Amino acid sequence: MTTPAVSEAPTGAPLLKVEELTVRFGGLVAVNAVSFSVAEGELLGIIGPNGAGKTTSFNAVAGAVRPTSGTITLGESVVSGLPPERVARLGIARTFQSVRLFRAMSVAENITLAASTVCRSLTAAARRADEVAELLSMGSLMNAEVGALPLADQKRVEIARALALRPRLLLLDEMMSGLNQEETHDIIGVVRRLGAQGLTIIVIEHVLKVIMELSHRVLVLDHGALIAQGEPREVMRDPQVVAAYLGPQAARTFGEPA
């Protein structure tokens, strides 16, 4: 039933390099010395139980949280320590775990706003917004006020808004939460299409099935540490991962047979 996962993983030069990323909030170590890299054109999934540090890692990459230590590099430029608006302009676009659209504005205005930060004029930004809307086949929604849209459409607008920035890397934070199966399927289709066009994407997801369908490679975080990474199927058999998700008892029962 699951469509065979994405084409084989690209092995190009790393676009994003995260080295020894640590984020502390007071005494709490949210992310602990995590290192990974993402190749150009790769679809990377990040999973882990609640509080594993997924969103904090995301926020650090996007500039919303300042890393306590460690380096984040996009292409040739170091982005760690830059404010979020600079990171966005350098090509890292994101969505939020709970949708954060500009609610009193129309869909067109939401997308145009993002485009306006990378385009020369407002007219050029509006044109860019139309292009993106076309790409996501949501031209008919453009006049609607975002607050009045169903959640699934709001999530599509958030993706469109991020794409309007002409990103080199797209960060999608739990796109599927609150969506039904059909809607989830739609969004997966959108993300796949973007990946097929060569966009590099990192996806945080709670729903394992989604990650399995989407990603070339998966990182597993637990208590702020990177406990496993590799191909989705391989990672799912890792006893440490099963333990993190289901407890050690389950790991003994379902884990990798000897």
Next chain:
Amino acid sequence: MIGRDHRIARTARSTGGLSVLVLVLVASLPLWFIQTYFVLSVATLTLIFMAASLGWNVISGFGGQISFGHSIFFGLGAYSSALLQAAYGGNAYVGLLFGVVLAVVVALLLGAVTLRLRGIYFSLATFALTLVFAILTGHYEQFTGGEVGLTLPLLGDDPGSFAFSDKLVFYYIALVLAALAFAGGWLVQRSRLGLQLRAVAVDQEAAQACGVLAFRVKLAGLAISAVPGALAGSVYVQYIGFIDPDSAFGAALATQIAVIAFVGGAGRLWGPVIGAVLLVPLQQLLNSQLSAYPAGFNLVVYALVVLVILWVEPRGLMSLRRRAPQVRLTAPPSAAAPQPTGAAATREGSAG
């Protein structure tokens, strides 16, 4: 794609048409409505405070950074114009321009500090600063005339020095000022800056994630919004012929500029227009009719009217017409958007 362009064009045309109509109407008032000097004076003051409030609307209405210190710019305009004329015998028009430049410089300096604050802290800082300006103006007597204030020299009819014996001239000057402030607000609203200010007002973090240089956008908004305030102050002092620290920088003026916009509709282009047309005449009427018995009764009635309007429609009178959300002035970004799971559920239901 097609729809949006049409919609923008349509709103632009209707705003343009309506505003020209209103301008002609207001310009014709002295011919058929304004019969007494009292009414003329009320109408002139209405237009002056309307202009200041239209300026406020740029940073506080569109940009959501609620200032209770726009009297700073009004006062700087008033004192620049008055001081140059009264103390140094300079030209009032030069004073007016100097006031604008000074207000913009002060806006940039104050903004560099205060715009790092969010929400109520920004509002409090601006309010405190205007009171500081009032105290400083009162303190440096030899320079500003101190608490006694400054009285402009009586020049009779001298258009070269901004003096007109016919008070009707001031009415038209104030009308031009208000019209320019309105046009300025309209241009900002349609610009990239306007769009980015509105985004910052709704959710600053999300705007930054979209690449908006939030601090710079707010700073630009504050600087622009200082200009009509300074011009209004200059015209006010030339019209009244007198200024003191309280009428330039005082708490009453500081709140009035904001309240006019809130009552009319903060963040709406017509908001300050509607608010000023209602509140300034009301205030003048109450001052003349009710201020003595008992003392301060006029202020009580004024406050009650404001309270009732904001109780009925917290987003201001403009929203009574079409109860559509515009700016959310209080919603903290973190509390934004409880998920409308209901919508998803309905869809699921209808799909099955």
